[in-house]
Amino acid sequence: MSDKTESDDITQTLENENSKTKQAEHTTENGVQPENNDDIEFVEFEDHIDEYADQSSQHPEDNATEDANEEFILEHGELITDEDIDLSEVEDAVKKATKGFSNLIKVNTSKPNHLFLLPVKERPFFPGQTLPLLLNKDLWKKTIERVIDDKQRYIGIIFVDNDEHNKAKPEEFAKTGTLIRIHDPKVKEDYIQLVAEGVCRFQISEWISTEEPYHASVFYPKDIKEGSETELKAYGLAIMNAFKELLPLNPLYSEELKYFLNRYSVSDSAQLADFAASMTSASNDKLQGILDTLNLVERLEKVQTLFKHEIEVTKLQFNIRERVEENITEQQRDFFLRQQLKEIQKELGMVKDDRDADADLFLDRIEKLSLTEEAEQKADEELNKITTLDPQSAEYGVSRNWLDWLTQLPWGQHSKDILDLKRAQKILDKGHDGLDDVKDRILEFLAVGALKGEVSGSIICLVGPPGVGKTSIGRSIADTLGRKFYRFSVGGMRDEAEIKGHRRTYIGAMPGKFIQALKDCGTSNPVIMLDEIDKIGSSYQGDPASALLEVLDPEQNHEFMDHYMDVRFDLSKAVFICTANTLDTIPGPLLDRMEVIRLSGYITEEKMQIAKHHLWPALLEEAGMNKKQVQITLPAIRHVIDGYAREAGVRNLKKQLAKIVRKLAIRFVREDINQKNIHVQDLEEMLGQPRFTPEKTNLQTGTVTGLAWTSMGGATLTIEASRVHTHNRGFKLSGQLGEVMQESAGIAYSYISSNLEKYKADPEFFDKAFVHLHVPDGATPKDGPSAGVTMATALLSLARNEPIKTPLAMTGELSLTGLVLPVGGIREKVIAAKRIGIKTLILPDENRKDFNELPDYLKEGMEIHFAKHFDEVAKLTFNVRTKSKALKDYLDRQVTNIGDANLNQ
Numbered sequence: 044m045s046d047k048t049e050s051d052d053i054t055q056t057l058e059n060e061n062s063k064t065k066q067a068e069h070t071t072e073n074g075v076q077p078e079n080n081d082d083i084e085f086v087e088f089e090d091h092i093d094e095y096a097d098q099s100s101q102h103p104e105d106n107a108t109e110d111a112n113e114e115f116i117l118e119h120g121e122l123i124t125d126e127d128i129d130l131s132e133v134e135d136a137v138k139k140a141t142k143g144f145s146n147l148i149k150v151n152t153s154k155p156n157h158l159f160l161l162p163v164k165e166r167p168f169f170p171g172q173t174l175p176l177l178l179n180k181d182l183w184k185k186t187i188e189r190v191i192d193d194k195q196r197y198i199g200i201i202f203v204d205n206d207e208h209n210k211a212k213p214e215e216f217a218k219t220g221t222l223i224r225i226h227d228p229k230v231k232e233d234y235i236q237l238v239a240e241g242v243c244r245f246q247i248s249e250w251i252s253t254e255e256p257y258h259a260s261v262f263y264p265k266d267i268k269e270g271s272e273t274e275l276k277a278y279g280l281a282i283m284n285a286f287k288e289l290l291p292l293n294p295l296y297s298e299e300l301k302y303f304l305n306r307y308s309v310s311d312s313a314q315l316a317d318f319a320a321s322m323t324s325a326s327n328d329k330l331q332g333i334l335d336t337l338n339l340v341e342r343l344e345k346v347q348t349l350f351k352h353e354i355e356v357t358k359l360q361f362n363i364r365e366r367v368e369e370n371i372t373e374q375q376r377d378f379f380l381r382q383q384l385k386e387i388q389k390e391l392g393m394v395k396d397d398r399d400a401d402a403d404l405f406l407d408r409i410e411k412l413s414l415t416e417e418a419e420q421k422a423d424e425e426l427n428k429i430t431t432l433d434p435q436s437a438e439y440g441v442s443r444n445w446l447d448w449l450t451q452l453p454w455g456q457h458s459k460d461i462l463d464l465k466r467a468q469k470i471l472d473k474g475h476d477g478l479d480d481v482k483d484r485i486l487e488f489l490a491v492g493a494l495k496g497e498v499s500g501s502i503i504c505l506v507g508p509p510g511v512g513k514t515s516i517g518r519s520i521a522d523t524l525g526r527k528f529y530r531f532s533v534g535g536m537r538d539e540a541e542i543k544g545h546r547r548t549y550i551g552a553m554p555g556k557f558i559q560a561l562k563d564c565g566t567s568n569p570v571i572m573l574d575e576i577d578k579i580g581s582s583y584q585g586d587p588a589s590a591l592l593e594v595l596d597p598e599q600n601h602e603f604m605d606h607y608m609d610v611r612f613d614l615s616k617a618v619f620i621c622t623a624n625t626l627d628t629i630p631g632p633l634l635d636r637m638e639v640i641r642l643s644g645y646i647t648e649e650k651m652q653i654a655k656h657h658l659w660p661a662l663l664e665e666a667g668m669n670k671k672q673v674q675i676t677l678p679a680i681r682h683v684i685d686g687y688a689r690e691a692g693v694r695n696l697k698k699q700l701a702k703i704v705r706k707l708a709i710r711f712v713r714e715d716i717n718q719k720n721i722h723v724q725d726l727e728e729m730l731g732q733p734r735f736t737p738e739k740t741n742l743q744t745g746t747v748t749g750l751a752w753t754s755m756g757g758a759t760l761t762i763e764a765s766r767v768h769t770h771n772r773g774f775k776l777s778g779q780l781g782e783v784m785q786e787s788a789g790i791a792y793s794y795i796s797s798n799l800e801k802y803k804a805d806p807e808f809f810d811k812a813f814v815h816l817h818v819p820d821g822a823t824p825k826d827g828p829s830a831g832v833t834m835a836t837a838l839l840s841l842a843r844n845e846p847i848k849t850p851l852a853m854t855g856e857l858s859l860t861g862l863v864l865p866v867g868g869i870r871e872k873v874i875a876a877k878r879i880g881i882k883t884l885i886l887p888d889e890n891r892k893d894f895n896e897l898p899d900y901l902k903e904g905m906e907i908h909f910a911k912h913f914d915e916v917a918k919l920t921f922n923v924r925t926k927s928k929a930l931k932d933y934l935d936r937q938v939t940n941i942g943d944a945n946l947n948q
Contacts, residue, residue, distance in 0.1 A: 154222060158199040158245065159190050160257035161223075164208040167330045168200040168221045169317040170241040178235040182209045186256035187228070187235055198223050199245055199261065202331050213253050219244050219335045222263070241317075244334065266313050270340040275312040278343035282319050285350045313339055316346045323353045402430050405446045413455025418610045422449055441547060448554060448608065451562050457616060458566045461525035462493035474519045475512055476656060477649035479898050481505075484640050485520060498524060500568075500614065502595045504576070504621040504634070507642030508753075510692020513622040514574060516642075520620065521570035529560040534575030539585030542594065544607035554607040557594060557614065568616035576633075577623035588630050595619055595636045643870040644691025644757065646877050646901070650684045651677060658697050662704045673707055675700075675721040682723045686733030689878065691757070691871070703729050742850065745841040747920075749833035750854040750875060750884070751825070752868030757875030759852060760818055762830065764837040767813040778818035781826025788816055790857055791835035794913070795842060798861070802917050804842035805929040814841065829866040831857030832885070835913060836920055843927035847920040852876050853885035861913040865889035873901055882906055885916055 161183065168174075178187070190198055201220030203211040222245050226238040245261040252258040268275070320333045329349060336342040409422060425442045432439040467489050471482045492498035503520075505513040514530065521528035536542075545552035553559075560571050579588050593599045594614065601615035621637060623629060645653065655677070663673060683703075688696035703721065706729045710716045727733075745764040750757065767775075774792050776785060795802075796809045816834060818825055832855040840846060854872055856864035865887045873894070876884055886894060888909040894902070910916045917923050926934075 154243070154245075154263055155195060155197055156260060156262075157251065158197065158222070158259060158261050159186050159193075159195070160199045160201055160216075160220070160247075160259055161186060162203040162205075162208045162211050162216065162257065163200055164203060164206060166327050167202040167217070167334050168223070168239070168241055169321040169330075169334065170221055170243050171314045171317050172221075172239075172241040172321050174239055176237050176239050178237070179209075180231070180234050182255070183235060187230070189256050189258075190225070196225055197242070198225060199259075200239065200241075201247075202327065202334075204327070209255055213250055216247065217331050217335070219246055219264075219331075221245070221334070222261075244337075264337055267338045268340075269338060275339060275343070278340070278347065279312045279315050281347060282315055282343070282350065285347075285354060286319075288354055312343060316342045319346045319350060323349045324356070325349045325352070398430055398432075398434055401443055401446075402426055405450050408450035412450065412452075415454070415611065418449065418454070421610055422446065425449075445547065445608075448558070448562070449610070452558065452608075452612065453561055453565050453567045456566055457568045458526050460492065460498050460568075461523070462489060462498070464489060464493065467523035470523050471519055474515060474522075476652040477645055478512065478516070478642060480896075481516065481640055481642055485516075485523070489523065498618065500597055500600065500617055500619070502597070502619045502621070502637045504623060504626075504629075504637035504639045505642055506623050506626055506639055508644050508691035509624060510690065510694030511642045511644055512693075513642060514572065517570065517572045517620040517622070520618070524570065524618070526618070527564035527566055527569040528572070529564050529569050530572040530574060531556050531560070532574040533587065533591075534578035535580055536587045537580045537582040537585075539587050539590040540606070542587050542590040544605040546606050547609070552607055554605050557603070558605045558608060558612070561612070561617075567613065568618075570618045570620060573619065573621045575623070576621040577625055577628045588633055591633055592636070595621075595633065597636075641870070644874055645693060646874050647681060647684050648900070650688075650693055650696060651680050653693050654680050654684075654696060654700060658693065658700055662697070662701050666704045666708055668704070668707070668711070671718070672711070673704070673719050673721070675703070676723070679721050679723050679726060682726055682733075683730070686726075686735055687730055689735045691874070699730060742846045744844060744846050745837055747833050747837045747840065747847060748850075748852040748881065749830050750852050750872035751827065751829060752871050757868065757871030757873070757878075759875050759879055759881070760825070760830070760833075762833050762837045763817045763819070764834075764841045765815050765817075766841060767815050769811045769813070771813060772810060773813035775813070775815045776817075777815070778820070779824045780818060781824065783826050783828050784818070784830055787828065787831040787856065788834050790859055791831050791838055792816075794857060794859060794861060795835050795838045799842055802839055802843070802921070802923050803925065803927045803930050804839065805844070805927075805933045807933065808842045808929065814838070828856045828864075829854050829868075831855065832863055832910075832913065832916055836916060839917065839921065842929060843921060844929035844932075845921065845927055848922065849883060849920075850881065851883035851885060851920070852881045853916065855885070855887040855890075855910065855916075857913060863887045863910045863912060863916065869893040870897055870901070873897060873905065877901070877905070884908070885910055885919060887911075 161178075186198075199220050200223050202217040203215045204217075205211045205215050222242040224240040224242050226240060228235065228237040243263055245263050247259045248262050249260040250258075251260060316333070316339070320330060323330075329345075333342055333345050333349075336345060405422075405426060409419070414422065425446050429439055429442050429446070432442070464486055467486060468482070471485065475482070488501065488503075489498070505516060507513055517530070518528055533541075540555065542555045542557070544555040544558060554562075557571065560569060561567060573591075576591075579591075581588065594603060597615060600617075601613045602611040603614045604611050626634060626639065659675060659680075660670070663669060683699050684696060687699045690696075703726075707716075707719055707721075710719070721729075747762050749760045749762050751760050752758075767773075774789075776788050780788065792809075792814070799806045799808060816837070818830070833853050835857050836847065836853065854866055856866055858864060869886065869890050870893070873884065876882075882904055883906045885908045888911040891909050894907060908915075908919055910919070914923075921927070
């Protein structure tokens, strides 16, 4: 039967019930009153057969007293299971019990004054509802056993707002519950099954047991009928009309409504309200509110409100379901038509099936490639596999993806190198100002390739501070060679599968980054850049740095095997360029395979040229401006560099210039200005106060300027030494110094203490002095073997009680015998000194070769002194041939002490 037919039947039934109601009203108006049966409930006899059968089966010998016990059985029948009933005895009991009765009989409906309670948390139970219940045997076994022991046929179901409803407290129980008549209880192994029939409302008057099994004295409130019969019937008809509106939208309501009409009349407003409320999807609070409402008119009004909301929600669900079904129907139609079209085309020979089409596609690709013997053999195996497998199988997809990757790799395909040095020089000069030594090294690399006829695979590592142009230089190398460029970052990479691919057995497996690079570039000799190689990580998933050893080794990478592809591919023609800020964190075996080129940062003059030729024009173009509208003077650029962007690179300089452009853009949009020339005095308004102030060499006693290398470039450090008191000898360090610098400070202290007389200082200075050595600033950790000479000079200045004679800076390590040991980072340290205007430097003699390799523009204007021993450092900083002020004071004290001793004698 269709939903429409069922709906029509229900509608006809509702109309019949309405006509019956009108006839009843007419009979009442004519003076005929119906029989008053307020104390009698008419129920179908079959609901009580099991009670009588149970009694008769337990006492078959008392047939003579059956009539006397019949009332007791019907009122106090025991709970039984199906296994306890003998069918023949039940049939006899049915015949005797129905003798002289019609289908409906009158029974004693007295309700118990004490009830065992069953708290529920899902939703309230209403009178008139009949539902099967499954109870947790472990939780409610005691309650059901007590009901059976007390020979009750009733139990109270009441709502509690508590997830642990078996542990609910009395105050958590709802005000009103529902008296339940139990039918057909069955005790299973894990649960208890019964059918619950809602009878009427009850309320708790007194608690007998506040724990499971819950037991209480109850009373049964009656409905309050304040409105007239006509008003109640109007409410009932309104609810029935709402049902009519819901039936076409949700066929599930029809079965429930049929069940209700078979048991009750639509004129029974109380039962109709409870039934309608139980059918809604309202919240538990609203349903319990209806159960608590005794005023029948108020209850019907609340049900009307709930039903109005239910109709709106059901209409919305119906519309959504219709749209979904419509889309599904269209998709199914398209699918069937496409399948039919495909079959027709196959019959006509116009198209092939998926397997043949894929196989032909891959065969066409393979014919155009120069596969190795190994790759060709495996490709044939996979092609045979996909021609036999079902296209819908998972293995078919794996094989097809593998063939797709294999046939898209550039087997035997190379791009022709452009080995024109003049062209390369122009490209490098156009893209970069300064860095002449780096450009020369790249041109040397290209010159070797020009003589050989090709550039073989090389591994170059560009090391330098952030923002000095490492990535852009790598791109320029690709442009000079005329090769494809592919860049990916390995910083933070922890899975070696990113390098060598996943095994094909894994879901979502893919080749590694190098195979992906070759596929994207389309040639087997691209320029591949591995950015941030000093920040590569490792984890339980593998060590990517170790996986790179095969890739970056010219002796191995001509047979590189990716885990996913499982065939060897030649990477020896590719050029690999790695970038790093420092070499300290790169594993030794990996660093050994690279050719290191250092980029040491820019001096102010280089930054000015970069800003003028590259940064400023690019920023104006991005902002939609031109050089005629906005111009910036060279002094303004220098002020931005010195006051706001003193770092080794130009990344922060670009940010500051971009900030100026944004400030000007606002003025142009507001039409405050049409043209602007930016001068030094305009910068504070746009960028705020300068972050850096001009550094000056401190010529105080115990203070010396040192040079340091960091991953951000070169830096200057002012080392300070001071005598705290003369009560006892001591030495204190501060400034977050690392272990190496602490050892350097100890060596400097020991050397100066043992050579005070040699350097014309107070020979007893350190015997009683507590000395404090500090390296600003204290918030920055520092370490490295290059500050020993500077610390010793500061301590000697303190012991001689005089500052150094000329402004200068120095670097170098010191031994206990006074030797000045070589250090690294000479280029960065020279740049740092030039940046703050220091032109006199003291360097270790063994670093003379490093200084000589610097470009002329860095050496220009610098006065460099090379020292082999600390004696040479002392001569450059102090007049060690003459007595120091401290020594003179010491000698004066000795003369005074001798004179005082002679007088005492």
